[in-house]
Every structure is written in structure tokens, then in C-alpha cells.
Amino acid sequence: xxxxxxxxxxxxxxxxxxxxxxxxxxxxxxxxxxxxxxxxxxxxxxxxxxxxxxxxxxxxxxxxxxxxxxxxxxxxxxxxxxxxxxxxxxxxxxxxxxxxxxxxxxxxxxxxxxxxxxxxxxxxxxxxxxxxxxxxxxxxxxxxxxxxxxxxxxxxxxxxxxxxxxxxxxxxxxxxxxxxxxxxxxxxxxxxxxxxxxxxxxxxxxxxxxxxxxxxxxxxxxxxxxxxxxxxxxxxxxxxxxxxxx
Amino acid sequence: xxxxxxxxxxxxxxxxxxxxxxxxxxxxxxxxxxxxxxxxxxxxxxxxxxxxxxxxxxxxxxxxxxxxxxxxxxxxxxxxxxxxxxxxxxxxxxxxxxxxxxxxxxxxxxxxxxxxxxxxxxxxxxxxxxxxxxxxxxxxxxxxxxxxxxxxxxxxxxxxxxxxxxxxxxxxxxxxxxxxxxxxxxxxxxxxxxxxxxxxxxxxxxxxxxxxxxxxxxxxxxxxxxxxxxxxxxxxxxxxxxxxxxxxxxxxxxxxxxxxxxxxxxxxxxxxxxxxxxxxxxxxxxxxxxxxxxxxxxxxxxxxxxxxxxxxxxxxxxxxxxxxxxxxxxxxxxxxxxxxxxxxxxxxxxxxxxxxxxxxxxxxxxxxxxxxxxxxxxxxxxxxxxxxxxxxxxxxxxxxxxxxxxxxxxxxxxxxxxxxxxxxxxxxxxxxxxxxxxxxxxxxxxxxxxxxxxxxxxxxxxxxxxxxxxxxxxxxxx
Ligand SMILES: Nc1ncnc2c1ncn2[C@@H]1O[C@H](COP(=O)(O)OP(=O)(O)OP(=O)(O)O)[C@@H](O)[C@H]1O
Ligand SMILES: [Mg+2]
Numbered sequence: 001x002x003x004x005x006x007x008x009x010x011x012x013x014x015x016x017x018x019x020x021x022x023x024x025x026x027x028x029x030x031x032x033x034x035x036x037x038x039x040x041x042x043x044x045x046x047x048x049x050x051x052x053x054x055x056x057x058x059x060x061x062x063x064x065x066x067x068x069x070x071x072x073x074x075x076x077x078x079x080x081x082x083x084x085x086x087x088x089x090x091x092x093x094x095x096x097x098x099x100x101x102x103x104x105x106x107x108x109x110x111x112x113x114x115x116x117x118x119x120x121x122x123x124x125x126x127x128x129x130x131x132x133x134x135x136x137x138x139x140x141x142x143x144x145x146x147x148x149x150x151x152x153x154x155x156x157x158x159x160x161x162x163x164x165x166x167x168x169x170x171x172x173x174x175x176x177x178x179x180x181x182x183x184x185x186x187x188x189x190x191x192x193x194x195x196x197x198x199x200x201x202x203x204x205x206x207x208x209x210x211x212x213x214x215x216x217x218x219x220x221x222x223x224x225x226x227x228x229x230x231x232x233x234x235x236x237x238x239x240x241x242x243x244x245x246x
Numbered sequence: 247x248x249x250x251x252x253x254x255x256x257x258x259x260x261x262x263x264x265x266x267x268x269x270x271x272x273x274x275x276x277x278x279x280x281x282x283x284x285x286x287x288x289x290x291x292x293x294x295x296x297x298x299x300x301x302x303x304x305x306x307x308x309x310x311x312x313x314x315x316x317x318x319x320x321x322x323x324x325x326x327x328x329x330x331x332x333x334x335x336x337x338x339x340x341x342x343x344x345x346x347x348x349x350x351x352x353x354x355x356x357x358x359x360x361x362x363x364x365x366x367x368x369x370x371x372x373x374x375x376x377x378x379x380x381x382x383x384x385x386x387x388x389x390x391x392x393x394x395x396x397x398x399x400x401x402x403x404x405x406x407x408x409x410x411x412x413x414x415x416x417x418x419x420x421x422x423x424x425x426x427x428x429x430x431x432x433x434x435x436x437x438x439x440x441x442x443x444x445x446x447x448x449x450x451x452x453x454x455x456x457x458x459x460x461x462x463x464x465x466x467x468x469x470x471x472x473x474x475x476x477x478x479x480x481x482x483x484x485x486x487x488x489x490x491x492x493x494x495x496x497x498x499x500x501x502x503x504x505x506x507x508x509x510x511x512x513x514x515x516x517x518x519x520x521x522x523x524x525x526x527x528x529x530x531x532x533x534x535x536x537x538x539x540x541x542x543x544x545x546x547x548x549x550x551x552x553x554x555x556x557x558x559x560x561x562x563x564x565x566x567x568x569x570x571x572x573x574x575x576x577x578x579x580x581x582x583x584x585x586x587x588x589x590x591x592x593x594x595x596x597x598x599x600x601x602x603x604x605x606x607x608x609x610x611x612x613x614x615x616x617x618x619x620x621x622x623x624x625x626x627x628x629x630x631x632x633x634x635x636x637x638x639x640x641x642x643x644x645x646x647x648x649x650x651x652x653x654x655x656x657x658x659x660x661x662x663x664x665x666x667x668x669x670x671x672x673x674x675x676x677x678x679x680x681x682x683x684x685x686x687x688x689x690x691x692x693x694x695x696x697x698x699x700x701x702x703x704x705x706x707x708x709x710x711x712x713x714x715x716x717x718x719x720x721x722x723x724x
Binding site for chain 2: 049051070071072075076081083087088089090091092096097099100101103104105108109110111112113114115116117119156157159160
């Protein structure tokens with residue numbers, strides 16, 4: 001088991017955002033968490049990546065207990081994530097955005113005197129090539145279009161050579177074309193690099209075309225879990241979630 | 247292969263090399279000052295400018311690169327000054343250079359302890375914590391009579407004989423060399439992987455954390471580096487005065503260095519140097535005659551800068567339109583249009599500034615003097631207002647014509663415009679405009695040179711790319 005969350009509970013000053021949740025992701029899986037707004041999907045991600053420490057319960061990665069470790073430590077262990085709101089370094093160039101991540105991964109950040117310009121060029125350009133941003137390498141990343149920024153974030157995430165990718169709504173706010181190309185990109189990269197995927201998504205077409213396992217969250221608890229067909233046919237899910245959309 | 251390309255990277259930044267070259271030339275300025283018979287004051291003044299430049303660049307490592315706004319940076323200035331001062335004063339056999347090296351170490355250690363607490367908070371809480379700790383340092387210096395001498399300070403600190411030469415030239419040169427080395431080291435640091443990572447943390451701490459960067463550790467190191475170089479600056483100030491007072495650690499010094507960075511531009515490496523130079527020149531020009539309006543003036547300048555030039559002066563010079571979607575032609579045309587607009591700002595600024603300071607220095611010369619010695623060819627005798635009007639009218643007409651040529655990418659006009667700004671500088675020197683006025687005109691020179699001689703613009707002028715493309719577009723439209 002690559003990732004395992006056991007009996008996680010997260011309470012914010014008494015408000016229980018995650019209530020006794022168990023979740024597992026196997027290597028190579030395309031797992032998806034769905035649920036209405038405020039169901040606790042992003043909070044779950046934050047528990048896994050160390051941005052929050054669960055009030056109760058434990059998180060295991062490769063059967064190693066990572067509960068309470070700092071995010072950068074967890075990242076170094078091979079976990080990559082993107083954030084719900086685009087998370088790049090807006091005033092740095094596209095190249096620098098990725099370079100910083102590559103340097104951190106190669107443990108070359110703690111170097112005070114070597115000019116950074118020429119370090120890890122090859123790796124950085126390879127990543128930019130993977131997401132199709134080589135032409136934009138010297139643009140200031142904050143001036144890029146939204147779709148490009150999401151692609152850039154993907155490159156940043158991949159720089160740490162993760163085994164598992166946690167994507168929080170990778171297509172939020174995108175046009176249909178951007179959504180299609182982003183999903184193609186994610187699928188291609190996951191396949192090429194043999195990545196495991198855990199993502200959240202509001203667009204049901206995307207969910208059912210990509211995921212091979214779906215977990216439905218509702219008010220901080222798991223409502224249903226299983227293969228896409230099973231989840232789709234589950235009456236509870238249809239009532240609280242899919243029904244809403246229909 | 248790797249080391250070679252790295253060496254080239256350091257070699258490539260022309261701004262750094264210009265700075266180092268100018269500093270190297272300034273090595274002989276004391277000789278010039280003595281030769282020309284100017285006041286020794288200017289040697290001391292420049293020594294101070296160097297020290298504050300060093301302090302400001304160190305401070306800006308935190309503020310500009312790390313996004314960590316420290317309101318208590320003077321604490322390290324004080325700690326450096328007192329470390330070296332106490333060592334020299336109380337340990338008889340203490341070597342001058344050992345004491346000087348101890349200052350940055352003291353600064354770094356203090357920053358390690360204080361930083362340990364401060365970096366746990368962000369934004370305004372961080373700022374307030376640095377302020378609080380800075381004040382504690384000040385109070386220790388102020389109250390601990392047995393150790394620091396309290397508000398009497400430490401006086402009569404022994405320094406080697408060569409420091410005490412009557413023209414102050416030796417110490418000037420010593421500070422110059424140390425500043426060059428220190429600024430070069432800081433430049434290496436901000437351009438190293440450490441520096442790049444620090445800017446990433448400034449931009450987005452959460453994301454930096456989740457690419458595997460230990461954010462706290464980086465911040466602490468940045469804090470210590472800034473503390474070390476600030477401590478060095480403090481020791482240099484102490485030696486300059488051969489005494490040290492608690493005022494060195496006072497929060498007003500912290501705001502002074504903050505102002506320098508803002509004035510020059512926080513997102514540029516050399517902005518704080520320009521800021522230090524400008525602020526101290528303004529100070530010297532104004533305080534001489536009008537000590538009482540200095541604060542008022544400073545406040546006014548600050549408001550103007552924050553509203554008009556949010557990127558500071560160097561930011562204003564370097565700023566370019568970075569919209570990535572534009573094609574080459576649009577980009578060039580936008581750049582030139584922007585250049586022309588900014589040139590007008592500089593022109594207006596230069597006219598107003600030079601007149602203002604000229605009047606400030608010679609209060610009764612603003613209108614034609616009573617004993618009318620109006621001479622057509624001697625602008626000096628014209629009175630400041632009439633000749634400023636003349637400068638504005640003639641200058642504006644010339645500038646308009648020159649900029650028209652520049653906008654149509656005529657090679658000659660690029661040179662003419664540069665000559666025009668250089669001549670303005672020469673004119674102001676002839677008119678004996680105070681240093682603050684000259685500084686603005688000088689910055690204008692730098693600006694013109696900086697923009698017009700950048701690779702892509704130079705190419706556009708020599709190949710006429712945009713003009714050709716425009717013609718093609720017009721033909722297509724017909
Ligand atoms: N730091 C916090 N402090 C207090 N409450 C929080 C915090 N973070 C999240 N919550 C609450 O926890 C609940 C779950 O939020 P979460 O962001 O995980 O939802 P989500 O499923 O990601 O929703 P969306 O689809 O809108 O992204 C919400 O009610 C939210 O208000
Ligand atoms: Mg969410």
C-alpha cells in the first residue's frame with residue numbers, strides 16, 4: 001500500500017472537518033475524491049501532505065508513519081502536490097520557478113556562492129518540455145495565462161520526482177479546451193513516469209474518464225467508495241451528490 | 247565543463263562590473279578632492295555613503311529578496327560596533343583586524359538567537375518582533391553602564407595610526423575596499439541557489455515548502471547573513487568615529503536603512519546603494535542650511551516615491567513591460583514608447599530638482615540679482631529661475647525632436663539623445679548645481695544608457711526590424 005490514512009479526524013476549534021476517515025491508495029492507482037463544497041477534500045490533502053496535523057489518526061506513506069512531519073520532509077519522501085488555487089512563484093521567471101524546485105530536490109539549494117543561472121539547466125528544460133512551456137521559459141510566470149500557470153505548477157510538482165501526485169482540482173476555473181489538454185497532460189505524465197494519482201475534481205466527465213477508484217466525501221466523512229460504476233449507482237451518492245448536479 | 251560555465255555566469259552581469267569599476271575608480275577620489283582643494287568633508291561623506299550602502303544591501307537581502315521586513319536591523323549595526331569597540335577598548339593586546347572580523351561574527355550570532363524567535367512569525371508579526379528585539383538591544387547598550395558605558399558611549403577607542411591620517415583618505419580607501427568585497431559577496435549570495443530559493447520563499451512560502459525547501463532554515467540563514475554584514479557595517483562606523491553610542495542601535499537607524507532600500511528599489515540588487523547615496527546627499531544638501539525642514543522634506547520624498555515610483559528609482563530604471571504574448575515588433579514599440587514617456591519624467595524631474603536645490607543652496611539667487619550683471623553667454627549670472635525656464639523650454643523642444651527620431655528607430659538619434667543627457671549633466675556641473683540635483687541628472691544618464699544599449703533594442707535600431715515590419719503590415723493593409 002503506497003498511501004494509507006487511518007482513522008483521521010481533524011477538528012478546527014471544535015468544528016469537525018474530517019471525521020474518522022480511512023483512505024488507501026495503491027501503487028499505480030488513479031484515485032479520486034469527490035464531494036460537495038466544504039466536504040473536506042482539501043483538508044484531507046493538507047493532512048496527508050503535512051500542512052495540517054490530524055487531531056487524531058495516522059498517515060502512512062510506504063508503511064512509514066509520516067504523521068506530523070513537516071511538508072518539506074514529506075515532499076522529499078516522494079510526494080508531490082498541486083494546490084487548489086494556483087500556486088507558483090509569480091514574480092520569478094518560468095525557468096526559475098522550476099529551477100528552484102529542481103535545486104531543492106537535488107539538495108543543491110544550500111549553496112551560497114555558485115551562480116545559480118547555470119545549474120540544473122538540463123533537468124529544468126526537460127521538465128518545461130514535458131509540460132510544453134519551453135518557449136515561455138523567460139517570461140515572468142505571473143503574466144502567463146491561467147492554463148499555462150497550471151501547467152507550470154505541474155512542472156514544479158514534477159521537479160521533485162514524486163511517486164504519487166496529489167492534485168487538488170487540477171482543472172478548476174479552466175475553459176473546456178484547457179480542461180481537455182490538462183487532463184491529457186496529467187494522464188500522459190502519469191503513464192510515462194509510472195505515477196500514482198490522487199485527485200479531487202468537480203467535473204464529473206473528467207472524474208469518470210480518469211479515475212479507477214472513487215471516494216465520496218460528505219460532511220467530513222466517507223459516504224461511499226469503490227469502482228466508478230459502483231459509486232455512480234450508489235443511491236446515497238446519487239441523492240446527496242450526483243442528484244444535486246442533475 | 248561545469249566550473250567554466252559557472253565562471254562565465256558571474257562574468258556576465260554588466261551591472262555588477264560597472265559597479266565594481268566605478269568603485270575601483272573612486273579609489274583615487276581623495277587625491278582628486280585634495281588636488282581640487284575641496285573640503286575634506288566630502289571624503290568623510292563618501293566613507294559614510296559606502297558604509298551605509300553596505301548596510302542597506304545587507305538589509306535588502308532580507309527585505310527585497312527574502313520578503314522579511316526587519317524593523318530592527320540597527321540592532322546588528324550596534325552589536326557589530328560594540329563588539330569591535332569593546333574588544334579594542336578593553337583587551338590591550340587586541341589586534342585591529344581581529345576585532346573587525348569579530349564584528350560580523352557577533353552580528354551573525356545575535357541574529358541567530360533573535361532570528362530563532364522572529365522567523366517563527368510572518369509579515370507584520372515578524373516586523374514587530376524584530377522591532378522589539380532591536381529595542382532590547384538598544385536598551386542594553388543604553389543602560390548597562392559597567393559594560394557598554396551606557397548613554398555616555400564608548401569613547402577614545404584605540405585604532406591604528408594609519409586610520410588617523412588628517413585627510414581621512416586612508417580610512418576612505420580601507421572602507422572602499424571592504425565595501426567592494428562585501429557587496430560582491432552579497433551579490434554572489436543573492437545569485438546563488440540559496441538566493442534564488444530565498445526569492446521563491448518570498449513569493450510563495452507554502453509552495454516553496456512543498457517543493458522540499460526547509461523554509462525556516464533558509465530564513466534563519468538569511469537573517470544571519472544580513473546580521474553579519476550589518477555588524478561589519480557597524481564596526482566600520484565605530485572606527486570612523488572612534489567611539490560608539492547606543493544611538494547606533496536606535497530604531498531611527500533601522501528606518502533610515504528601510505528608506506534607503508525603498509528609495510532605491512527593493513527588488514533590485516543595487517537599488518539600496520543608489521538609495522543610500524541619494525538619501526545621504528539630500529541630507530547633506532538640506533541639513534547644511536535648513537536642518538529644521540529635513541524631516542518634512544524626507545516625509546515628502548517618501549510619499550512621492552511610494553505613490554509615484556513603487557519600485558524605487560532603480561526599479562523605475564529597470565522596469566520593462568513583460569507581457570509575454572506580444573510579438574517582437576509590438577514589444578519593441580512598447581518599450582520605445584515607454585522609454586519616451588519615462589524620459590519626459592526624468593526631464594521634468596531633473597529641471598525641478600536642480601532648480602530647487604540650487605535655490606536652497608543660494609537663497610538669494612533665484613531671481614536676477616539687484617546689481618544686474620545679466621550676460622548673454624554666462625548662464626551663471628542669469629539667476630536660477632530665468633535660466634531654469636530657458637533650460638525647460640529649449641530642452642523640451644530639443645527632447646521632443648530627439649524622441650521623435652528615436653521612436654522611428656533612427657540610429658543617429660539614439661546617440662544624440664545620449665549626448666543630450668550627458669550635456670545636461672555637464673551644464674548642471676557648470677552651473678554648480680548641488681549634489682542632489684546632479685545625482686538625478688546622473689541617474690537619467692544611466693537610464694538612457696541602460697535602455698538604449700540593451701541587446702534587443704540595439705538590434706532593433708541597427709536592423710530596423712520594427713520599422714520594416716510596420717511597413718510590411720501597412721502594405722498588407724493597403
Ligand atoms: N484552517 C481552517 N480553519 C477552520 N476551518 C477550516 C479550515 N480549513 C477548512 N476549514 C473548514 O473545513 C471544511 C472543509 O473544507 P475543505 O476546504 O476541505 O473543503 P473542500 O471539500 O475542499 O471544498 P471545495 O470543494 O470548496 O474545495 C469547510 O467547512 C471549511 O470551512
Ligand atoms: Mg477544496
